[in-house]
Each structure stands twice: as structure tokens, then as C-alpha cells.
Amino acid sequence: MTEPISLRIGDRRVADYAWQPRLPETVSPRPFLHPVRTLAGTEVTESMPADHQHHLGVSVAVADVGGANFWGGRTFVPGRGPVYLPNHGTQRHHRWTTREAASVRHELRWIGPAGTxxxxxRRHIAAVPVNDRAWALDFRFELTNVTGEPLAFASPATNGRPGAGYGGFFWRARRGDRRIHVLGPDRTGERRLHGQRTAWLALTGAGSDPWTLIFVAGDPAQPADLWFVRSRDYAGVGSSLAWDQPLVVGSGTSLSRRIITVVADGRLRSREVADIAGEVAALDDERPP
Incomplete structure (x- = not known):
């Protein structure tokens, strides 16, 4: 694997970006961030855990792009359930446009199993200071259909598996022995926030080195995607591009998303989370990604 790039806040190394990893085909190889750390050095991501080896820290992953699996693992097939198919795609680095200590921009190719x-x-990742306990990962991506036909972005849910609307930005959090709590603006718990559209969503991990992750839909011009959230069997949060119906993108047309994730030491309370979410939602939204 090519040496990862480190993102820094001052002299603190807060995240490593594996931009050209060597990975098994079955995990749908793609660039990813891992480990991501709090300012105190606590790791808050997992990569290739035993329960889901295709979960790669922080990445953009979609289960079905025109029939190609850019999520990794098995594909949900109606009438058969999840099965391994020879349909895994690869996200490959194309060229850099910016490489700085706290910000990287590059272009990637999403290549299907046939090599097309x-x-x-276009992806922009930046580490942004928040306060003495927290920093924010500003993650933006723009996807352009380069085929000659409309291209459908789908999920296991759109293909018949209820509740499995994952696909898009995804963060696999490091659980360890911590109890994970899920917070939202007006409700709490996985059951009440999974599949909901809220301005922000937070995970808190209790334990000897507690942490808080606050996920903010960062594009005021774009209605927020529904959240995919897990806190019991594993800890993870994603924004879903295709929750209950495919998202069809025309030839030559683009879609863009921005998720800002606050990475904080300590288990923050709902009011603290809401205040910080409001602050980071106002971060400058320069274009393009």
C-alpha cells in the first residue's frame, strides 16, 4: 500500500488517509480514512473488522452503481438474500489537485468489474479546528456519470431488503468495550433515528476514553439524506443516497454531497452537541469540492 497521507491540526496527527490501498477485490477497494483520532489521540474508526471486513474507516461506498458493488462484501439478491457475486468495483486515485497538511483534493475513477x-x-477532505476538545472532518464529494446512459445508485433496501438503505458517506466507529448512544435534535436511540432525516446525528462512546462524533449535513442547498445508523451490533453512521428508491443520474450529470463530522474528546450532552452542530453547519461552503 502506498504510504498514507496524514491530516494535521497544528502538530497533532488527527487522521491518516489511505489514498491508494492494496485490498482484496471482495471489499471493493477504495481510499479511506483510518485511523481517525480525537485531539487527545483516541482512535474513533475501525477498518476491516471481523464482523464486516469491507467496512473501511471513513469512505464513500455504494452497494449498487449500475449493478456494480462499490460497498464490498455480499450483494442482496431478491429471492436469494445476500450472496457473493463477481461484481465488485474499485475506486482508484486519478490525480491530486491539492495536498496540504490539513486539506487534500483529488480526482478518482470508479471502475466497474469489467474494467469500464x-x-x-472529485473529493475534498479537510481537517478544521473547532475548539480545544474537538476538530471537524469536512468531507465533500462530487460524482459524475461518465457512461453514455443514465446510471442508478441503489441500495439493498431499494432491491428489496427493508431498512438496509446504506450507501454514500459511511463512518465505521471504533466501539471497543464502550456503550454507544445515539443522539438527534429531538429524539434519541438507533430505533428512532435510523432512516430519519435530521440536521445532525451524534454517536457518543462511554468508557475510559470517551468520545463523541457529530455528523452534520453540510450543504444547506441540498436536502439532507436519510441517516443509516447502527449502535448495537456495531457502531456506524452513513448518509444514504438511495434509501427507498434508486437515485438515477443522467449521462454527464453530477451529484454532490458534504458531511462535516465533529470529532470530540469526552461524552458530550445533547445541548453541547446541538450548539457545536450549529457552529460547524455555518462553515464556509466554497465550491467546487
Missing amino acids: DLVRE
Whole structure:
């Protein structure tokens, strides 16, 4: 694997970006961030855990792009359930446009199992100071359909598996022995927030080195995607591009998303989380990604 790039807040190394990893085909190889750390050094991501080896820290992953699996693992097939198919795609680094200590921009190719380019991506990742306990990962991506036909972004849910609307930005959190709590603006708990559209969503991990992750839909011009959230069997949060119906993108057309994730030491309370979410939602939204 090519040496990862480190993102820094001052002299603190807060995240490593594996931009050209060597990975098994079955995990749908793609660039990812891992480990991501709090300012105190606590790791808050997992990569290739035993329960889901295709979960790669922080990445953009979609289960079905025109029939190609860019999520990894098995594919949900109606009438058969999840099965391994020879349909895994690869996200491959194309070229850098910016490489700085706290910010990287690059272009990627999403290549289907037949070796054909399906999507070109422009990605911008930045580490932004928040306060003495927290920093924010500003993650933006723009996906352009480079095929000659409309391209459908789908999920296991759109293919018949209820509640499994995952696909898009995804963060696999490091659980360890911690109890995970899920917070939202007006409700709490996985059951009440999974599949909901809220301005922000937070995970808190209790334990000897507690942490809080606050996920903010960062594009005021774009209605927030529904959240995919897990806190019991594992800890993870994603924003869903295709929750209950495919998202069809025309040839030459693009879609863009921005998620800002606050990474904080300590288990923050709901009021603290709401205040910080409001602050980071106002971060400058320069274009393009």
C-alpha cells in the first residue's frame, strides 16, 4: 500500500488517509480514512473488522452503481438474500489537485468489474479546528456519470431488503468495550433515528476514553439524506443516497454531497452537541469540492 497521507491540526496527527490501498477485490477497494483520532489521540474508526471486513474507516461506498458493488462484501439478491457475486468495483486515485497538511483534493475513477469507468469523482477532505476538545472532518464529494446512459445508485433496501438503505458517506466507529448512544435534535436511540432525516446525528462512546462524533449535513442547498445508523451490533453512521428508491443520474450529470463530522474528546450532552452542530453547519461552503 502506498504510504498514507496524514491530516494535521497544528502538530497533532488527527487522521491518516489511505489514498491508494492494496485490498482484496471482495471489499471493493477504495481510499479511506483510518485511523481517525480525537485531539487527545483516541482512535474513533475501525477498518476491516471481523464482523464486516469491507467496512473501511471513513469512505464513500455504494452497494449498487449500475449493478456494480462499490460497498464490498455480499450483494442482496431478491429471492436469494445476500450472496457473493463477481461484481465488485474499485475506486482508484486519478490525480491530486491539492495536498496540504490539513486539506487534500483529488480526482478518482470508479471502475466497474469489467474494467469500464462508471463514475469520475472529485473529493475534498479537510481537517478544521473547532475548539480545544474537538476538530471537524469536512468531507465533500462530487460524482459524475461518465457512461453514455443514465446510471442508478441503489441500495439493498431499494432491491428489496427493508431498512438496509446504506450507501454514500459511511463512518465505521471504533466501539471497543464502550456503550454507544445515539443522539438527534429531538429524539434519541438507533430505533428512532435510523432512516430519519435530521440536521445532525451524534454517536457518543462511554468508557475510559470517551468520545463523541457529530455528523452534520453540510450543504444547506441540498436536502439532507436519510441517516443509516447502527449502535448495537456495531457502531456506524452513513448518509444514504438511495434509501427507498434508486437515485438515477443522467449521462454527464453530477451529484454532490458534504458531511462535516465533529470529532470530540469526552461524552458530550445533547445541548453541547446541538450548539457545536450549529457552529460547524455555518462553515464556509466554497465550491467546487
